[in-house]
Amino acid sequence: MGVLVRSGGWRGALMRKMVFAALGALIAGLLSAGPTAAEEGQPGQTDQPTTVAGLMGRYKDLSNQAERVNEDLLRIQEELEVKRNESKQAVERAGAARKQADDSRSRVTQAQQDKSRVDALMSSGGDLNALNAFLTSNSQADIVTRMQAASMASQLSGTAAQQGRIAIVEAERAVKDAAAAQTEARKTEAAIELAAAQVQRRRDELAKQIALVQGALERLTPQQKALLQDNGGSAVGVKIPDGDVGAVLRYALAQIGRPYVWGAIGPISFDCSGLMQTAYKTVGYNLPRVSIQQATVGQSIARADIRAGDMIFYYSPVHHVAMAIDSNRAVHAPSAGQNVKIAQIDAIGPITVIRRVMN
Numbered sequence: 001m002g003v004l005v006r007s008g009g010w011r012g013a014l015m016r017k018m019v020f021a022a023l024g025a026l027i028a029g030l031l032s033a034g035p036t037a038a039e040e041g042q043p044g045q046t047d048q049p050t051t052v053a054g055l056m057g058r059y060k061d062l063s064n065q066a067e068r069v070n071e072d073l074l075r076i077q078e079e080l081e082v083k084r085n086e087s088k089q090a091v092e093r094a095g096a097a098r099k100q101a102d103d104s105r106s107r108v109t110q111a112q113q114d115k116s117r118v119d120a121l122m123s124s125g126g127d128l129n130a131l132n133a134f135l136t137s138n139s140q141a142d143i144v145t146r147m148q149a150a151s152m153a154s155q156l157s158g159t160a161a162q163q164g165r166i167a168i169v170e171a172e173r174a175v176k177d178a179a180a181a182q183t184e185a186r187k188t189e190a191a192i193e194l195a196a197a198q199v200q201r202r203r204d205e206l207a208k209q210i211a212l213v214q215g216a217l218e219r220l221t222p223q224q225k226a227l228l229q230d231n232g233g234s235a236v237g238v239k240i241p242d243g244d245v246g247a248v249l250r251y252a253l254a255q256i257g258r259p260y261v262w263g264a265i266g267p268i269s270f271d272c273s274g275l276m277q278t279a280y281k282t283v284g285y286n287l288p289r290v291s292i293q294q295a296t297v298g299q300s301i302a303r304a305d306i307r308a309g310d311m312i313f314y315y316s317p318v319h320h321v322a323m324a325i326d327s328n329r330a331v332h333a334p335s336a337g338q339n340v341k342i343a344q345i346d347a348i349g350p351i352t353v354i355r356r357v358m359n
Contacts, residue, residue, distance in 0.1 A: 059213045063335030064349075066206040068319035070262045070271060071290045073199045078289060080196055083189040090182035097178050101171035203262070210336050232256070232341030238325055244283040245309035245358050252279045252323050252331045255340045260333045270333045270340060272321050276311055279323065285357060291321040298357035306345070310356045314349035322348055 235253045240246045258269055265274035273291040280287050287294050295313040306312070306324050314320040322332030322345070330345045345351075 059210070059337075060335075062206055062210045062213065063337070064315070064320075066203065066210060066262070067272065067335050068315070068317075069199060069203045069206060071273065071292060071319045073196065073203055074263060074273075074290045075292065076192060076196045076199055080189065080192045083185055083192055087182060087185035087189050090178055090185050094175060094178035094182055097171055097174035101168055101175060104165075104167035104171050107167070207336070214337055232343050233329060235331075235342060239308075241308050244285075247283050248279045248285075248358070249308050249323065249325065249331075251282045252276075252340075253325070253342075255279075255333075256331065256342065258333075258340045260335055260338050260340070262336065272333045275331075275333045275340060276321050276323060280357070283358075287357070292318045294321060295353055295355060298355040301354040301356045303351065303354065306354055307356075309358060310354050312345055312348070312354050313352045316350070316352050318352050320349060324354075 235256055240250050261269035262271055264270050266278045273294055277287045291313060295318045301310055306327055308324055310324040312322045312324060312330055322330035324330050329342055331342050333340045
């Protein structure tokens with residue numbers, strides 16, 4: 001969080017000193033009274049800041065960490081959903097393969113029974129009355145025709161049985177393959193669930209630390225908060241391009257003032273990549289969910305060539321994104337505890353890549 005002080009002269013300087021002194025006292029009291037992450041048996045920083053500058057630096061660092069963890073969690077949750085679908089499909093394939101094997105066994109059994117009956121009737125030792133009953137004709141020519149048909153039926157039944165046995169082998173192989181795929185998908189699903197739980201715990205730890213720092217800020221009076229709050233620039237007078245790019249930028253600017261919330265994609269709150277995804281969706285362009293994935297779409301743009309609608313990605317690995325308004329400013333959802341706002345492009349953080357998805 002940046003510090004924006006609008007009061008000038010010696011009175012402004014005196015006011016800043018008074019605010020910083022009061023804030024420092026509040027921070028020291030609050031942090032000394034609260035348990036550290038180490039005391040709670042959780043990893044974290046034990047040396048808490050006791051000055052305004054230290055608090056602001058700590059807040060920015062925690063917010064940066066939290067945003068990265070949040071992006072990781074969203075990505076893992078997407079992977080988990082994919083693996084759950086794969087596992088479900090594997091179960092369905094295994095069930096279908098088992099049914100196919102059962103059907104093939106039934107066909108083989110029926111074909112073998114049919115062949116046995118026909119062979120018995122066609123055998124020289126067969127009962128003539130039974131044969132005559134089977135042929136249902138006293139005409140010699142008709143008997144020959146029917147005998148030929150019976151012989152063919154026997155051959156076909158034998159072929160059906162053989163084909164059925166082959167189908168059983170193939171179906172049982174399919175059952176085995178589907179069961180193996182199901183087992184593998186479930187193992188991967190379990191591993192991803194474990195990773196998601198670990199990331200979730202880390203996110204919760206960061207949220208507690210951020211809340212501790214925010215607690216000190218909340219003790220300030222509204223006038224003191226106003227001196228420390230950076231609400232960013234105004235969207236008044238921003239030149240909106242024509243076409244889809246203009247529609248995307250107009251949507252993003254319309255969200256100024258809405259709160260940053262982890263995992264939110266609107267309409268009342270956003271995280272950084274959620275703001276980009278929803279803005280671009282207004283014109284039918286589907287971006288990936290998280291910033292590290294969004295940073296792979298479109299074409300790479302040099303910093304000198306940036307223009308409205310381009311997405312600017314920050315940090316390495318990428319875990320924050322903003323949308324360019326012009327060559328100097330961008331709109332973004334900063335971090336926990338802040339609202340969507342306009343900021344200087346180069347002041348947001350270290351730029352990793354700039355991408356353009358619409359010309």
